[in-house]
Every structure is written in C-alpha cells, then in structure tokens.
Amino acid sequence: MGGPELENLIAQFARLPGLGPRSARRIVLKLLTERDTRLLPLADALRQASAAVRSCSICGNLDTQDPCTICADHSRENRICVVEGVADLWALERAHVYRGGYHVLGGTLSAIAGRGPEDLAIAPLLARVEREHPEEIILALPATVDGAATAHVLTDRLKPFSLPVSRLAQGVPMGGTLEVLDEGTLATALRARSPA
Numbered sequence: 414m415g416g417p418e419l420e421n422l423i424a425q426f427a428r429l430p431g432l433g434p435r436s437a438r439r440i441v442l443k444l445l446t447e448r449d450t451r452l453l454p455l456a457d458a459l460r461q462a463s464a465a466v467r468s469c470s471i472c473g474n475l476d477t478q479d480p481c482t483i484c485a486d487h488s489r490e491n492r493i494c495v496v497e498g499v500a501d502l503w504a505l506e507r508a509h510v511y512r513g514g515y516h517v518l519g520g521t522l523s524a525i526a527g528r529g530p531e532d533l534a535i536a537p538l539l540a541r542v543e544r545e546h547p548e549e550i551i552l553a554l555p556a557t558v559d560g561a562a563t564a565h566v567l568t569d570r571l572k573p574f575s576l577p578v579s580r581l582a583q584g585v586p587m588g589g590t591l592e593v594l595d596e597g598t599l600a601t602a603l604r605a606r607s608p609a
Contacts, residue, residue, distance in 0.1 A: 473517030
C-alpha cells in the first residue's frame with residue numbers, strides 16, 4: 414500500500430495511546446499531504462524534545478531542566494504529592510489547586526504485571542522524606558485495587574517518619590449522576606461524605 418517506510422510510520426502512530434490503525438492512517442496521510450506545514454515541523458519538534466527533555470532527578474517529572482521547574486521553585490509548599498505517572502502530575506498542575514512538590518512512582522504495585530515495591534520509586538521517596546522533612550505526604554494514586562495496595566505499602570513505609578499521610582477523596586465526580594456510577598464509587602462516596 415505504500416512501502417515499508419509508510420507502513421512503519423502508520424504502525425508507530427498506531428502504538429500511541431488512544432490511536433488505532435485507522436486513526437494512525439488518517440494522521441499519516443495528513444502529515445504526508447501537508448509535508449512542509451505539518452510533517453517537517455513535527456519531525457523537528459520530536460527531534461528537539463528527544464534531545465532536550467529528561468527526567469527530573471528529584472521527583473521524576475519530565476522537563477528540559479534538572480531539577481525540573483517545579484522542584485526548582487522554592488516558593489512551593491513543603492508537601493509531596495505522590496503520583497503514579499507524569500501524566501497525573503501534569504493533570505494536577507493544570508488544575509491549579511496544589512502548590513507543593515511531587516514524586517512520580519513510575520507505576521503501581523501489580524501482581525499480574527509482576528511489579529513489586531522494588532520496581533517503583535519508593536526508595537527515592539523515602540530518601541526525600543528523610544532529607545526534606547515535608548509537612549505532609551498526599552497519595553494521589555488511582556482508585557483501583559493496585560492503587561489501593563500501593564497506598565497501603567507507602568503508608569506502612571512512611572509510618573516511621575511520623576508525618577501526616579493523606580489520600581485524595583474519592584466518590585461522585587462533578588456533574589456525575591448516581592445511576593451511572595459503580596457500586597464501589599458509590600460506597601466510597603458515602604463513607605467519605607462531608608458536612609453540608
């Protein structure tokens with residue numbers, strides 16, 4: 414249909430989250446038919462990002478500087494929000510509701526995937542807590558079985574530091590109706606209710 418280079422390009426796009434073969438074909442076709450305005454600028458941006466972006470040695474965020482701009486900002490609160498991945502960190506930053514530091518675990522515990530505590534950035538988190546003496550640790554982990562197991566292990570490992578450890582509230586999302594929510598979400602929302 415167009416040679417191995419074209420098929421390889423389509424296959425690379427199809428591997429991206431949220432894209433399948435049909436979406437990848439449409440993207441590749443758009444890029445190739447608008448080579449000068451879309452393909453070449455994209456290739457340059459990818460090359461520049463590949464050369465410049467690196468993982469922060471303190472929190473694990475992706476940035477063009479190390480430490481990242483968040484860790485380098487000394488006006489932020491002395492709290493650490495523990496997240497599963499960089500996407501979660503970026504989502505919290507976009508919300509503009511948290512002004513502390515972060516720590517990217519690089520995943521959650523998973524017996525199925527064979528991911529244990531040694532596969533996550535738990536040891537660097539404990540070293541940071543010992544070094545930075547934060548006021549609080551906030552566990553912003555997914556509301557899944559793996560997220561809960563990870564939160565349990567982290568809470569246990571953080572006990573010797575005698576500092577507050579909290580979890581994000583879970584329950585009914587803004588604009589959500591009760592009839593479409595699963596039983597686990599409803600139960601959590603009911604248990605975590607607050608005064609009206």
